Amino acid sequence: MTEPTAEPNRPDAKSLLLVDDDVVLRERLAKAFRRREYEVRTAGNYDEAVHLAQDDSPEYAVVDMRMPGKGGLELVKALHEIDPATRILVLTGYGSISTAVEAIKLGAVNYVPKPADADDLLAAFERAEQSDPEALTQDYQAPSLARAEWEHIQRVYTDCGGNVSEAARRLGIHRRSLQRKLQKRPPA
Numbered sequence: 728m729t730e731p732t733a734e735p736n737r738p739d740a741k742s743l744l745l746v747d748d749d750v751v752l753r754e755r756l757a758k759a760f761r762r763r764e765y766e767v768r769t770a771g772n773y774d775e776a777v778h779l780a781q782d783d784s785p786e787y788a789v790v791d792m793r794m795p796g797k798g799g800l801e802l803v804k805a806l807h808e809i810d811p812a813t814r815i816l817v818l819t820g821y822g823s824i825s826t827a828v829e830a831i832k833l834g835a836v837n838y839v840p841k842p843a844d845a846d847d848l849l850a851a852f853e854r855a856e857q858s859d860p861e862a863l864t865q866d867y868q869a870p871s872l873a874r875a876e877w878e879h880i881q882r883v884y885t886d887c888g889g890n891v892s893e894a895a896r897r898l899g900i901h902r903r904s905l906q907r908k909l910q911k912r913p914p915a
Contacts, residue, residue, distance in 0.1 A: 740766040742783070746776040746802060747791040747818065752841075756789070759845035773797035777805050784810035789848055790835075792819030792826065800826070800833060807834025816851055818843060820885070825875070873914035880908055 743765045747753040750771065757767045768785065770776040772794055780788070788806055792799035803815050817830040820841040827838040836855035839847060880898065884905075887893040891909070895902040 740764055741787060742766045742768070742785040744768050744770065744776060744779055744785040744788040744806075744813075746770045746772075746789065746794070746799075748772060748794040749791070756845055756848070763845065763849070773802050773805070776802055777809070780806055780809045780813070785813055787852065788813050788815045790815060790817055792817055792830075800829060803830055803833045803835050814852060814855065816848060816855075818848070825878075877908075877911070877913050880905070884909065 741764075743760055745753055745757050745760070745767055746769070747756075748771050753769050753771065757769050760767045765787075768779050768783075770779055773796055776788075776790070779785075790799045790802050790806070794802075799817055799819065803817060806813050806815055811834070815835045817827075817835045817838045818841060819826070819838070830838055837851040839851045843851075880894075883897050884891070884894045887897065891905055892902050895905040898905060900908075
């Protein structure tokens with residue numbers, strides 16, 4: 728279990744909760760935000776993040792989508808219930824249109840793919856201030872079955888570290904069939 732960390736309180740600092748199970752990424756981002764005068768608290772999982780938010784609700788939160796135990800979407804919902812004013816940004820290496828829309832519906836203001844640095848995250852917060860989150864989800868249509876299949880295959884392939892044979896085994900398809908599917912462009 729990781730230890731939640733907090734910066735000393737500064738009256739002019741914006742508060743940020745940074746939640747990611749990757750310790751190196753979390754601490755690198757925390758250091759970068761502290762240099763930008765943010766009061767940063769970090770957590771490695773859902774329970775730590777909820778505990779910190781209940782103690783003192785942050786103005787901003789950056790939440791990783793995939794973590795052990797309860798994931799980022801559940802955390803977005805919990806943080807939004809604790810304080811609807813918290814501006815939540817979802818950070819993920821496993822992005823898809825449907826999960827981005829779901830995150831926004833649950834209360835996130837934006838969605839950023841990994842790898843991302845502090846400047847990318849700040850830019851995403853700024854873009855969110857200039858747009859209407861409801862407009863992003865109003866005209867949303869579920870992805871086609873072909874698109875959903877393509878995203879799933881890409882996610883499994885990535886989880887297998889690019890090992891085609893292992894990905895094919897997990898997907899229950901022949902290795903050559905998977906190779907052909909991987910060569911195709913993503914459906915619209």
